Amino acid sequence: MKSTINTSQLITLPDGRSLEYIEYGDCSGTPVLYNHGMPGSAFEAQVLNDVFKDNGLRVICPNRPGIGRSSSLSEYSLSQITQDCFFLLESLAFNKVTVIGWSSGGVPSLWQAKHSHTQISQVILLSSYSHFAELDQAPSHFAGQASVLKQVTTRFPALGLLACKMAGYLLKYMPSLYFKLLMQHCHTPDSDIIEAHPHYRDMLIEAQKQSISQSASTLFMDLLIQFREWPFYLKSIECPVTVFQGDRDPFVPERIGQHLADCLPNAQYHLLPGQGHMYWFEKSFQYRLARLCQI
Template identity: 30%
Template sequence: MQLLRLPDGRDLEYEVRGPSTGPVVLFHHGMPGSAVPMDTVLGSMTARGFRVITYSRAGYGASSPATGRSVADTAADCAFLLSRLGVERYLVVGWSAGGPHALASAAVAPANVEGVLVVASFAPFDARGLDYVAGMGAQNVAQFGTAGQGEPAVHELVGQMASAVRGHASSDVAAEMASLLPPVDLAVLTAEYGADNAVNMDHGLSGGDEGWVADLAALTSPWGFDLDAVTAPVELWHGTADQMVPVTHGRWLAERLPTAQVHLKPGQGHLSLAIGSLGEKLETLSDRTVPLR
C-alpha cells in the first residue's frame, strides 16, 4: 500500500482499487480496520465502475498515530489525501464506525463531496433521547462502557478485545463476537468475508492497539462538526437485526439529516446489510447527485 506525508509530518496509508476513469469513492472503514482492500466489500463497487480509495485511520496499520484525534480531524486528513491525488469531486461511503467519518467528510469538504452513503452508522455518543447501548451485544456494551473510566481502563479492555481477534481464524473471531452476531451476520462472517476481514483487521492492529483506542475515544467524544453541516445527498441504510450498532442509531440520525433517504431493512444485520451490495447502494446515491459547480 501507499503512504502520504501529511502537513503535520504524519504518514497516512492508503490504496486505490477499480478503474482509473471511474467516479471516485472514499471508503471509511469500521473499528478496527485498515486500508487493506477487501474484495467482498469493494467488489460490488469496483464492478460497477467506481474507483475506490481506502485508507487506514491514524494509529492503524502504517498510518501514524494522532493523539486526541476527532472524527472531523480524520475527515480533514482524507480531504488532504484526495486533494493530493488530484480528485476534486467524490462520493464517500462509511460503514459502522466509518459512518460518522463519512458524514464528517461531507461537513469538512462540502465543495468536494457530492454524496454520502452511510451503512449501519453510529450516532453521537451524547445523542439526546438515545439509549446508546440498548440492543447492543455484550462486547459493545462493555466497550462503550469504558468511556469516562480513564485511559488505563480503555487500553486494558481494547487490548483484550484485540488479542481475541488478532491472528485468529474467522471461526474463532465469530465465537468471540457471538453476542454481536444474529444468525444472518454469523453466516456472513463464517463465509468468504470472514477471511477478508481477518486480514484487514490484522493489518490494522499490526503495530498495536492505538488505532482502536483512538477510534473509541473519537466516537465517544464530540465529533467536531454539526450534522446540519451535511448538505450533500445522504443514503442511510440500517438493518433492524443489527446487534453491533442497533437500528435506533440509524433512526436517530435519520431524523437529523434533512437530505437523507432512509432505508431500514427488516431482518438485516450489521454485516449482511453491506456485503455484496454497496455497489448497488452507491448507484442509488449517484442517481441523486448533481455535479458540484
C-alpha cells in the same frame, strides 16, 4: 477492459506523517471514498472490488492514523483525520466524491460532510454510529452494544483500554477464538453471510489485525473520540445523506439509524428488514450501492 488496483500506497502528509490507502474497482472510474469500521482497516473494502469495477467505480480507502502503515498521531482527533482525507483527495485531484462509511467509519464520514466545501457530493452510511451527545438526549436513547461500549470507553477508560488490549491479543495470537467470539455476538443474518462466503472470515480477521498492528491503544482512541461530544450538530450537515440500517444489527441497533435520519436535514432512511451488520457484503446490496454512487 477495466483494470483493478488493490495495492497499498503511501502519501506524505503536510506534517510529515504517512497515510496509507488502498484502491479497489476501476482505476479510471468515478471516485468513491470509503471509511472503514473499527476494529477494521481499508482492507475490508475489497469485498466491493468486483461489483464496483463492473460499474465503473474507483474506491479509495485510507487507513486512519496508527492503522496498517498510516503513521500514528500524538493527539488523535477527528479534526486531523478529516484534514488527512481532504489532503488525499486533493493529491489524487478528485473534485467530487461520494463518501461511504461503515459502522465506526460513519463518524469520520459525517465530519467530512460537515467540513467539505465542494469535495463531497453525498454520504452513504452503512450501520453508522451517530453523534452520541445528541443521541443521549433523545427519548429511548439506549443503543445496545454501542451504548455499552460508549459507557465503558468514556466512563471507565482504563477498563476500555484493557478490553481493547485483550481483543488485540486474541486477534494476534488466537484469531480463530477471537472470530468465534465475534460471531457469537452476531445475529443469524450475519453468520449466514459468513457461512455462505467463508473467505470473508479471513478478510475480516486480516482487516481487524491491521487496526491493532501498531498498538491496541489505536482501537481505544478511535472509539473514544467518536463517543465524545462533537463541536457541531447533525442538523448542520447539509449534503445528502443516505442511511442504511439493519433491524437485527446487534452492534449498531436500529435506534441509532433512526436517530441519524431524524437529525440530518437532508437524509433518506432505509431500514433493512431481517438484516444485521454485514448486509453490504452481499452482491445484491453492492449493486444497489453502486447505483447510488453513480448518481
